[in-house]
Amino acid sequence: MTAHRHHGVVVNLLPTVTIPDADVEDALRRAVAIINPLLHVLWETDPLRLKRRIPEDGDDGVLDSMADGFSSILNAADVPGTLAWDRLNTDARIGWWVARVGALNTVAVAFPGVLGALGRRLPIQDLLGFTSQAVVLCAVARELGVTDERDQVRMLAQVLCDRDLTVIDHGDDDDTAPDEIPRTPLGVARALWKLVGLLDAIGDELAKRPHPRAPFRYLSLLPAVGAIAAYLGEYGALSRAAKAGQRWIDQR
Structure with missing residues (x-):
C-alpha cells in the first residue's frame, strides 16, 4: 500500500477499488473446482x-x-467412506467436517497468533481462514445434496464475501471439467497450495469472512497465549460459517 504522511496523518494515495462480482465469482469457481476433487479424494482413497x-x-x-x-x-x-460413516445422519456428518477437518485446518490458521499482535498484522491469517472455511462449506453443501458447483460458488460468495451472485446471468455457459488430483499426500498438498493462491487473488474479499468474536480477537494480541485464543476464535468462526452455509441452502 502506498501512503503519504501529511501533518502527522497517514493518507492512502491509492484509489478505492471494488472488485467486480464477476471477478469474485471467477476466483471462487476456480477454487471450488479444486475443493470438490480434494473432498472426493478424501472420501474415495482407500488403497x-x-x-x-x-x-x-x-x-x-x-x-x-x-x-x-x-x-x-x-x-x-x-x-x-467407512462403515461407521454410513451410520451417521446428515447433522453428524456435517459436524464431522467441522470438528475434524475444520479443527485441523484451524491449527494453521491460528499459528500466527503465537506472535501476538505482530502475527495479526500478517495477511496470511485471513487467507488461510478463508480457505479453511471454503473447504468446510463445500463439504457441508455436498452432505446436503448441493453438488452443483455454481450453487456452491454462490453459497461461498454469500457466506464468506457477503455478495449475491444470483444476479449474474450465465446464459448457456458450460462448466469447466475439474482437474484430476493425484491420490497422494504430495498431490493433495499441491492442490491445497494452488487453492490458497487462487483465493489470494480476490484480495480484500478475504477479510469479509466470519471472524473470531471480540474477546478472542483481543486475547490473540498477546504473545504465545494468542495462538490458543486465535484457535478457539477461528474454530468458532468456522462453526458459524458452516451454520450460515446450512441456512443458505435451506432457504433455497
Missing part, C-alpha cells in the same frame, strides 16, 4: 481397502490383525 473391512474368523495372521486394527481406528474416527 489397502481398510475402510470397509470386516474382520473374519479366518484372519489369524499378523498382517490380518494389523489390517483389522487400522480398520477399527478409521471406523472409530468415522472417516468418510
Whole structure:
C-alpha cells in the first residue's frame, strides 16, 4: 500500500477499488473446482481397502490383525467412506467436517497468533481462514445434496464475501471439467497450495469472512497465549460459517 504522511496523518494515495462480482465469482469457481476433487479424494482413497473391512474368523495372521486394527481406528474416527460413516445422519456428518477437518485446518490458521499482535498484522491469517472455511462449506453443501458447483460458488460468495451472485446471468455457459488430483499426500498438498493462491487473488474479499468474536480477537494480541485464543476464535468462526452455509441452502 502506498501512503503519504501529511501533518502527522497517514493518507492512502491509492484509489478505492471494488472488485467486480464477476471477478469474485471467477476466483471462487476456480477454487471450488479444486475443493470438490480434494473432498472426493478424501472420501474415495482407500488403497489397502481398510475402510470397509470386516474382520473374519479366518484372519489369524499378523498382517490380518494389523489390517483389522487400522480398520477399527478409521471406523472409530468415522472417516468418510467407512462403515461407521454410513451410520451417521446428515447433522453428524456435517459436524464431522467441522470438528475434524475444520479443527485441523484451524491449527494453521491460528499459528500466527503465537506472535501476538505482530502475527495479526500478517495477511496470511485471513487467507488461510478463508480457505479453511471454503473447504468446510463445500463439504457441508455436498452432505446436503448441493453438488452443483455454481450453487456452491454462490453459497461461498454469500457466506464468506457477503455478495449475491444470483444476479449474474450465465446464459448457456458450460462448466469447466475439474482437474484430476493425484491420490497422494504430495498431490493433495499441491492442490491445497494452488487453492490458497487462487483465493489470494480476490484480495480484500478475504477479510469479509466470519471472524473470531471480540474477546478472542483481543486475547490473540498477546504473545504465545494468542495462538490458543486465535484457535478457539477461528474454530468458532468456522462453526458459524458452516451454520450460515446450512441456512443458505435451506432457504433455497
